[in-house]
Amino acid sequence: MNTCGLCERELEHGYLCPGCTRATGERLDQMPKLYDALAAFLPPPGRRPEYGRAGGSEAPLPVAEPALNLRGPGGMVGVLEDWRSAMQADRGWGAPAVRGSTEERVRTAARGLSLNLEWIASSWPMAGAFAEELRDLERSVLSVVNPPERTRRLGNCVELTADGSQCGAVLRVADGAAEVRCAWCGAVWPPDTWMTLARLQQAATPPVGAPVEAGAAEGHPSHV
Ligand SMILES: [Zn+2]
Ligand SMILES: [Zn+2]
DSSP states (O other): OEEOTTTOOEESSSSSOHHHHHHHHHHHHHHHHHHHHHGGGSOOTTOOTTSOTTOSTTSOOOOOOHHHHHHSTTSHHHHHHHHHHHHHHHTTOOOOOOOSOHHHHHHHHHHHHHHTHHHHHHHOTTHHHHHHHHHHHHHHHHHHHSOSSOEEEEEEOOOBOTTSSBOOOEEEEETTOSOEEOTTTOOEEOGGGHHHHHHHHHHHSOOOSSOGGGGGOTTOOOOO
8 A cells, every 4th residue: 555655645656646646737837828928026126146235245146036046057957857867767668858948847747747648647656756746846937927915016115226327126015024125235224214215216117007915916017
């Protein structure tokens, strides 16, 4: 008697139960879309990681950008390609060819795993660990793309960066939060600055007939 490697339900045979197999397949199908969705959460245009706050050697490192990390080499593409390579090795196949943009590689690796899902569920002892890591990966992406906290858009960060321009990252305030920290440059904005930030925002964007809070509709990040 086996147990499902993900939900631990008892199984007569195989390594993933039908429900977890289906959920894993859906997660694999979602991976390219999630990768795309993260693009909207990248740092403001023109900002590079080394342009962290104030730039000097004394300056704190920029806050880790989860969207950058997930879209980087060790993020989604790394996780998917590692599992695909492991799967192909255990099937006695050669290493998968890796080519194209990161976006294409995410798509290819997810598809390669998806096409072998039946074998993975029935015959691969690593199936549980694979399904679990995939679920964690999806969770990490969703926490960026669709944060569980209710937040509303406050305005754009006006902190000056090393090159003298404004940071420009979108600032969001969580319900009940006492301060807002810019996820990109790390500047902290206490509540007495919020009105000013909102006003600056309104001044910068011509009348839209909606209060700044309208930006709170999640899933549609408005990067400027
Ligand atoms: Zn299961
Ligand atoms: Zn900032």
